[in-house]
Amino acid sequence: MNARFTDLSQVEALIQSLDDAADTIDARAGAVVRKVGFDTVRGAQAICPVDTGHLRSSIGVDFDPDGLGFEAGPTANYAHFVEFGTSRMSPQPYLLPVFDQQADLAVTAFGQIVGNIL
Numbered sequence: 001m002n003a004r005f006t007d008l009s010q011v012e013a014l015i016q017s018l019d020d021a022a023d024t025i026d027a028r029a030g031a032v033v034r035k036v037g038f039d040t041v042r043g044a045q046a047i048c049p050v051d052t053g054h055l056r057s058s059i060g061v062d063f064d065p066d067g068l069g070f071e072a073g074p075t076a077n078y079a080h081f082v083e084f085g086t087s088r089m090s091p092q093p094y095l096l097p098v099f100d101q102q103a104d105l106a107v108t109a110f111g112q113i114v115g116n117i118l
Contacts, residue, residue: 029113040099049082
């Protein structure tokens with residue numbers, strides 16, 4: 001038998017380290033996802049065009065059960081028309097610009113998490 005494989009304790013230690021890292025990554029990633037979700041809502045509400053306030057107040061966020069994803073956006077039935085415009089109205093984007101900015105920040109944060117773990 002090759003000497004490199006006679007002592008499995010190092011392999012077992014590596015497996016345990018990777019398992020521990022996965023738990024840490026999940027916890028930290030979940031915190032990033034929550035921050036990005038709430039910051040997306042806050043940012044969209046801040047730049048949302050306001051007439052009656054209904055559109056702004058309808059912007060919210062729902063998190064996935066595993067905490068590693070979210071869906072943010074308005075529930076107002078006319079929200080799409082404001083964001084993208086119509087043949088009679090220019091677009092007034094309020095959600096996608098904020099989401100794009102937050103996505104960039106999330107990528108950076110996830111990179112830092114992985115870099116700190118490995």
